[in-house]
Amino acid sequence: MNAHVQPHLTQHCVLLAAFAVDALIAEVNLTPKPALVDQRGSGAHDDLTLALMQRSAHSLQPMFFKMAQAAFQYRTCSLALREAIGEIGRAGEAVMLQTTGGVNTHRGAIWALGLMVTAAALESLTRKSFSAIELCELAGKIAQFEDRFIPQQALISHGQQVQKTLGISGAKFQAQQGFPAIIHFGLPTLYKSRLAQGNETTARVDALLAMMTTLNDTCVLYRAGATGLKRMQQGAQRVLDVGGYSTVAGQHTFNVLEQDLLGLRASPGGVADLLAVTLFIDRVEQFYFKNK
Template identity: 30%
Template sequence: MMAAARQKPQPWCGAPSPQTIGRAATRALYHELALCPKPGLVTLTDNGSHRDMDAQTFMRSLFALRGYFVAIAELGQQNADFAALERCGIQAEAHMLAATGGINTHRGAIFMLGLLCSAAGAVSGSGAPPSPARLRNTLRQRWGDALAARALRAPSLPGGLAAQRHGLRSASQEAALAFPVLFETAVPTLVAGLARGLSPVQARLDTLFHTMAVLDDSNLAHRGGLEGLRHAQQSARGYLAAGGATSPGGMDAAHAMGCDFQVRNLSPGGSADTLAAACWVVQLCSPAP
């Protein structure tokens, strides 16, 4: 019966509140943090390829950001312009840095999940229940022009500079396209994995690797250059071709990849943000009864 319930999640009867939207975002970021093994990334028991942060750093950041996701969902519900969303995100980043002692744990999630929460707020304000298609269409219709203009700005952060240097699609460009990897790869992979009876850990791990295989992850490019990005993508494809998380030895293979990523100083932070966003979409659009 439990497996059947997981395969047929119940939709919302009505539109979720900004508080529900924001809580789902915080919960999704925790699910991403707790996932293990997760090559190169911080988990509850492993720092991955990072020397300046651990799970406690991430938890401090999560507590600092709880109000942000609610606030930006409220802005979306109020039909705020992009400038207001951007100001809210800048304030959230300052809160994050204050909580972590200047360490960037969630800058990408502040941008990506913040935009998604604002889109969910806008959908909720219309009285409609959220769906992946409604969220993506709302991003395009409400803030698509502003996001396209933002993507033309000269990059100043390490990930954007790496994307420009190597001719990759940056996080800003991904947002301007309404997050194609999220909605066309990550969300369908997570939904399909849960529908066929995978545990949440297995489904999330396979979703992470499917995302790594196709995303122009600028964090990987920043830390390992184009060679590091391509190595991570090929490793993810090889992992999936061997059967993924449910294959015999699948977890051991993920652990071994983590050791390889540590040696190469690789951390797929953009893929982790996309996984968290996929967890949020699935929670919000198909919450458990």
């Protein structure tokens, strides 16, 4: 791999890495989120705090920079690029675990957001502007390559255990399909709620809820099984059905959903990862639209 990247592209790597970390920080600080870490507390988690999540997010900035750099070096969607960012991602995960004392704060986000940073870097080589759909499709194509260098004895995540036991498709499949939860639910709801309410917080909460209605969140499945997943999906839909989080009825229904998830100790961490990706895409779209 050619280690040289032109100076102006290096600055672009810095920008994309900053956007990715900003998205992670925005996600964890979004308040309220049902049973997730936010500014009120640790949700359904015993081992996570807001400060820990923030430190973890910042620790990943060099990793995102190197992924964007790899895209500029390889310049095409390929197995070689997939394996390069896989190696970078594993090193980034090690840094994350060292930062958090062994707590898995952002493993899913490393996968999903890493793919999106790489795709955004590739797209910027040939386009002055591009759509969310194009970005997600390219990220999906990168994800479809099978990394031959994944350690055979790699630690199996809770999500992977659920997938193996229940035959449920997880984060890998979501990425390989071009992130349909984001394209069909997260981003449309973010845009619609933002336009209707003019309130960024409620727009982001509604986007989170919209993805909760459809995603087979393996974090919830691991903690609460298929029954817990159904209650999450139906509860989120009820919030949206009464007008979303901006309404009094929506806030009341949201609180009911949160108490239910807290009782189950079920935290929708997979949806939280996708919200971070959604916020990254939104930021990238705005940047390229303004600078095309």
